[in-house]
Amino acid sequence: MKDFFEKFGAVRLIGHITILTVALVATYLTVKQEPTDWPQVMVAALLFAGFLGIEWITTEREAPLADNMFLLAVVLQLLLLFALFFTLPYTFIAILLGIWCGNLLHFMSLGKAVAVTPVLMFVFYGIFTWHWDYNYMVISSALYWMLCLFTVTMVNSWIQETLAKEASEQLNRELMAAQSLLKEATRQSERVRIARDIHDLVGHHLTALTINLQVAMHQSEGAAKQQVEKSYAIAKLLLSDVRETVTEIREKSKIELRDALEALVKEVPRLKVNLTLDDNLDINDVELADTILRCVQESLTNTLKHSRADRFEIHLSREKNSLQLAMQDNGQPDAEIKPGNGLAGMKERIMALGGKIQFSATEQGFSTVVRFQGAL
Template sequence: MSESRLEIWTAASLVAVSLLVAVPVVVDLFGDGTATTGPAWAWWICYLGYLALLGLIFLDNATVVRRPVIVLVPLALCAAGTVLLAARAGFTPILLVFVTACAATLGSRRLTAVYLVANTGVVALAAAIAGGSLPEVGLTALVYAALQTCSVWAVWSEQRERTARERLAVANTELRAATALLAESSRSTERLRIARELHDLVGHQLTALVLELEVASHHRGDAAADHVRRARGLARELLGDVRTAVGELRSRPPRLREALTEIVADLPRPRVHLSVADDLEPDEECAVTLIRCVQEVVTNAIRHSEAENLWLRVDRAGSGEITLRAEDDGRGAELLRIGNGLTGVRERVEQLGGRVSFESRSGFRLDATVPAP
């Protein structure tokens, strides 16, 4: 199951349980109304406010993550009001367990501990309001404290696992990029070596053959001269073929599509949609720059964006320039802080005489243009 589906099922399960624990109270409100210890309208306000804030956490996670206290404080107050106003219902303290789990997800460990202690106190107070004896109050508080502790441990374990997966994905992306660059460098070096060998050995020998035939053509009769001229022509054609082959070996473009496909393959999140134009023939320096740009974009998407999808498109502009556009559907940021990675991308592109721009208001977007070789 993918991470996004798991998150959806988790959110649906929390909402479903939150609805189920309120069923006894709702049924009682339409009956004799003995479950609540306060006005029914106050309980409804607290309960519906809790559901609304819980939905906000799941639907607008980007805003909540930046300022979690703004949502967590009213969420805890609404849950506490729901529990205290329906102290005789029995199951509503489960809502406080969810509040502590949300605090563990969004807040710091110190904030989580504060919520755990406070919610345990609310449970104890609700048990006392319901008329429980001191041992019953203590046991109830202890049970719900244990449930909160288990939920916090589960949340923190999942966060550690997610962080480990992200680090592994980043390391894997960097390793594949380095492998692709190393392989291309090895191929370029080998092509250059073969080209030099062909030029130094075969090229020089054929040149000498042409000179020898040229001299021989001046010391033979007409019949021999014809054969010599034909041999000279063949030798010149062969020399031209060798020079053409040498030129092709020196200038053969790097396999950009294969390198980029290798970098983005098998990423768990985000899903990468790669498109590379068929007519692109970048030189080695341009290909290295594009590979490094893609590596940085993918790494940032894994670490920071929380995106589900990342679109990468390498194309040729109408003026012949090579363009790279990268865009994700992550949370974005009002203020983009350019770190060492993006600074390196800008320096690489500008070193080739190109230009690059970044946008982060609605997801992250990169537009880079480099001159065609």
């Protein structure tokens, strides 16, 4: 993803330089005409400046526009370009049309984008044929149409490459998180097994020993009785130590979720993820830990797919006898929430463990709050 952004940053810069070059050449040719039509020069300069300004805004990665604003900006940019066709009699301005076509893939499929390009060329052909009375516009239109098709196919290739790379990186993060959780679950299972074996074997044997020593203590006398009493006291002390050890092992068999969550959110593309976990969560249920991990995974995926957010907050906290997972992005979600298969599956997982989930969409972004009552 980093390589793609670096490449896209370079292409963005070249695109801006190309627009500026076309603007300067067209303005220079207009100024050189005798007599100079200064109102025409001023109008053309304003149109070029507007086109370049919109291109700068729509290709900004740090603060991307919302979908509706992006579409409005792109349409306005196209109108400015058509106005330039009417203002200046230079067919090479259609180079900007090739640059503009790179925006089509942001809100339509490749097939539709390809279908739009002949319409744009027809407008270009019509303006220069009937408004400027140019000849041989069929050849010029065909050449600039090829440029538009090249731009559309190249942008589509970049998008597909980016999606494939992001999918691969996401799968890798999910595998790393699952591996970390599996390691924790195996460690917990081993600790519980050891604690159970100590309790069942050593504990029972020591219990039997203390009972036999107690019987022997009642049946013996003198110095022998004193030795039996000492042995009985030591056996009781050992039994107490074994019980404390078993209890301590069970208490320390909690699952540490931090490593798994950090692996899941590491280097997420286009998102700055802030992960906050309380220190004393004490999660002992593997299924609960897995559900929390899947909830974070699904929320991250939805944010990347359906939002233009650049920040994502995750807070896993303990509140009395409940566990709360709060997640929020800073995107602009739809006002009406329509849970798909992913959110429906998340809800089913949570309800199976007696938990509750709440979705909300506000101007601040989309938030998901999950509560597991009595989970701690």
